Amino acid sequence: MANDLKIIAVxxxxxxxxxxxxxxxxxxxxxxxxFLFYSNDCDDGTDTLLDALAELGHVTHLTNPAEGRNYQMEALKDAKGQNVVQDADWVWIADVDEFPNIHVGDHSFAALIDACGDPQTISLNFQFFANNDIEAFEDRPVIEQFTRSHNPDMWCGEAAVEVKSLVRQDFPLHYFGAHRPFFKPKVKKKQRPSWTDGSGRDVPHRFLVAANPRRIRRFPAAGSRAFATLNHYALRSLDSYLVKNDRGDVNRENRAFDDTYWRERNDPAWEDTSIHRYLPALKKQMNKLKAQSNIGALHDASVAAHIAKRDALLTRPEYRDMQKQLRKASKLPPQEEQMLRDLGLLEENA
Structure with missing residues (x-):
């Protein structure tokens, strides 16, 4: 597989x-x-940093075109028509807390594509990384700090785990979904796209043919990760999780906080440091970016804004209560805890 592929991350x-x-x-x-970034309503310097990176030619930065609340799907609809996407050989749609951990060859997307036999789509199962009882935000790589996850074969008592997908340009695209693409409804059986999991195996038939409104976006993770896994750091530090909650919902006052999302992703049963293979190259590349123009200063400003936001949130009683609740929250996902209670393996007051 040639290493001169044009791959765009959206x-x-x-x-x-x-x-x-x-x-x-x-x-x-x-x-x-x-890279194609869509941003909206930023007050921590994200948009300013992206503009500076765009001026240097590293990314394309657009304002999210969404007029309602469906920011991601509106952006993906717009991305389909962008020249920088149409000119790419492959399209990778993911979030900034998701990192492909490629286990084959030189650990690149090209090596993964080659190992999978160059299909039209490769879907990688999530592995959700826990908080590691890390409270304070630190300005160092997330992939270095957080090393524990659930058993990657199972999440919240389910064998099927969500995916994100790398899509080849000749995929018979109807539209991009956040987790997987959907092919045109009248594609004939023999013309359905070639599509593998992270072990190079054909994805399950029900997943392949799923169409709106079913929109299946998961399949069993066991046996699907021989060539790659998708490390998902949805929680990060407790500090950053508080800021994330403010970003997602700025009106929490007088409303109970639900810790389900946190608990579903904070199972530390499994240790996995395999992604640390990337750290030397990652740190070198980060330093290279920071040394260009005012990128380092803008990064530092966003870090300061992040910490200031945490400090401001913790002056509010509802966020102090949230912090206390998350500190003491069970590390068992709610579904697994209930299953253990039903089996009589966990006391009701545990």
Whole structure:
């Protein structure tokens, strides 16, 4: 497989400033050549940093075109028609807390594509990384700090785990979904796209043919990760999770906080440091980016804004309560905890 592929990463961001350079540098290390960022309503310098990176030719940065609340799908609809997407050989749609951990060859997307036999789509199962009891935000690589996850064969008592997908340009695209593409409804059986999991095996038939409104976006993870896994750092530090909650919902006052999302992703049963193979190249590339123009200063400003936001949130009683609740929350996902209770293996007051 030639290493001169044009691969574009497409993502939507809001207040992700401290994490942008790591994600960009990591993806440059695995062979991504272009980036299309959509941003909206940022107040931590994310948009300013992206503009500066765009001026240097590293990314394309657009304002999210969404007029309602469906920011991601509106952006993906727009991305389909962007020249930088149409000119790419492959399209990778993911979030800034998701990192492909490629286990074959030189650990690049090209090596993964080659191992899978150059299909039209490759879908990688998530592996959700826990908080590791890390409270304070630190300005160093996320993939270095968080090393524990659920058993990657199972999540919340389910064998099927969500995916994200790398899509070849000749895929008979109807539209991009956040987790997987959907092919045109009248594609004949023999013309359906070739599509593999992260082990190079054909994806399950039900997943392949799923169409709106079913939109199946998961399949069993066991046996599907021989060539690659998708590390998902949805929680990060407790500090950053508080800021993330503010970003997603700015009106929490007088409303109970639900810790389900946190608990579903904070199972530390499994240790996995395999992605650390990328750290030397990642840190070198991050430093290279920071040394260009005012990128380092803009990164530092976004870090300061992130910390200031945390401090401001913790002056509010509802966020102090949230912090306390998450500190003491069970590390068992709610579904697994209930299953253990039903089996009599966990006391009701545990």
């Amino acid at each position: 993502t939507c961001v809001k207040n992700e400033g401290p994490f942008l350079l790591e994600w960009i540098a990591f993806h440059q290390c695995i062979g991504v050549t272009d």
